[in-house]
Amino acid sequence: MKTHPSFTCWQCERTFGQVVDLTGDPVLLLECPYCGAECKVDLAPYKQPVVTVMRGKETGPGDVRYELPDSIPTSEPEIPAQSI
Numbered sequence: 001m002k003t004h005p006s007f008t009c010w011q012c013e014r015t016f017g018q019v020v021d022l023t024g025d026p027v028l029l030l031e032c033p034y035c036g037a038e039c040k041v042d043l044a045p046y047k048q049p050v051v052t053v054m055r056g057k058e059t060g061p062g063d064v065r066y067e068l069p070d071s072i073p074t075s076e077p078e079i080p081a082q083s084i
Contacts, residue, residue: 006071011037039074
């Protein structure tokens with residue numbers, strides 16, 4: 001499922017929109033178009049299971065929807081530790 005939510009950059013705090021695909025992993029890595037910072041977005045807190053109330057209709061384990069706020073906050077991605 002593709003959507004066009006708004007994100008707030010963790011570094012410059014400006015809001016930008018980007019088309020994202022919400023299928024699969026709920027963690028996204030985006031780039032801020034204003035300052036170029038890499039932004040991590042975790043959509044897991046906004047994930048809601050879909051409940052079907054029709055008889056004879058089964059929902060699969062992947063049936064979810066997202067309740068997204070007007071602007072989704074981003075965070076700085078973790079930099080993996082380098083081994084010496």
